[in-house]
Amino acid sequence: MEKQFTSILMKWHKQTNTREMPWKGEPDPYKIWLSEVILQQTRVAQGWQYYTNFIKKYPTITQLARAKDQDVFKLWEGLGYYNRCKNLLFTARQIVNERKGIFPDQYEDILALKGIGPYTAAAIASFAYNLPFAVVDGNVFRVLSRFFGIAEAIDSSRGKALFTEIAGKVLSKKEAGLYNQAIMDFGAVVCKPFSPSCHKCPLQKHCVAFRDGRVNQLPVKEKTLQRKHRWLYYFLFEHDNKLLVHQRTGKDIWQNLFEFYLVESDAGVVWDDKSVKNWLKEQVGISKANLLYVSPLSVQQLTHQQIKGQFIRVRLAAVPVFLKKYQWQPVGSLRKLPFPKFIIQHLESPFLQKSLF
DNA sequence: AACGCGGGGAC
């Protein structure tokens, strides 16, 4: 069955597959690496523009390594999972400083780099050097679990080990790069998560899940995620045409991105002018403030959290002592800083644009 | 082994 799978898949790839992507057939390991990091847990359509932007601004790993953190994060803004960006920069600088800018060409050396796990290492090794390592990503889990009718959970250790083993068996070792491209394209174009195109699938005849009518039951996941609810109230403190900003640190969401003065609470409250004025006076000791606006409620759904909150813009006659330690950013250059989408949405909202006049 | 990390699109 394994031989059949591989040969049919490769034939499909060479004869039928018309999927185009800017990094396809790319020989430069730097560009392959960049595309793979961008695409971690990210749809091709979403990552596409980010890839072309990065290549345009940083055509070589040396140029990326020499860039300022803030500029690179700005280019990554909106793509999510910002630790990828941090590791991308770290690894670019490491390769430039310690390896003269030359990307490693052995699987183990590639895997050892920060931000590169088993999937990305196999992708780079096979695409750049045609080394015989099989990628195991969401597409591969789905295609293999359906074709071989395997109900082992893909988010368990046993499942991961099992699918990795099978992936290695069906890999075309002579055309590893082509094969890896083939199975991922196939998973994205034919063997899709929802409404797969079984009616025109070249593997249908040998597909166990199709035979048993289990296509929509595979692959199996065992974990169900809980979504945390959070309430974030951002105060846009303004003084002398500058806004208070703050770079997020710690282990929480949006590490390294900027934000405004944050008040977080567990209980959902919707502020209005009156309650904000009272809070500023009673809790913060600001009495001579010009309250410019209290925004309507903003909502953002993330995979692991639901964020709700408001934006409150306050013009200060003077900077209170407890706010002096913060960074004050000129309003005109505010957008040079990387912000989370939750904040970008507000900065671009018609509400804000209107309320400034 | 379990958990946390963004954002968007399809249903």
Next chain:
DNA sequence: GTCCCAGCGTT
């Protein structure tokens, strides 16, 4: 609303 996406690092 739920699920998933060219996964990874940390604990």
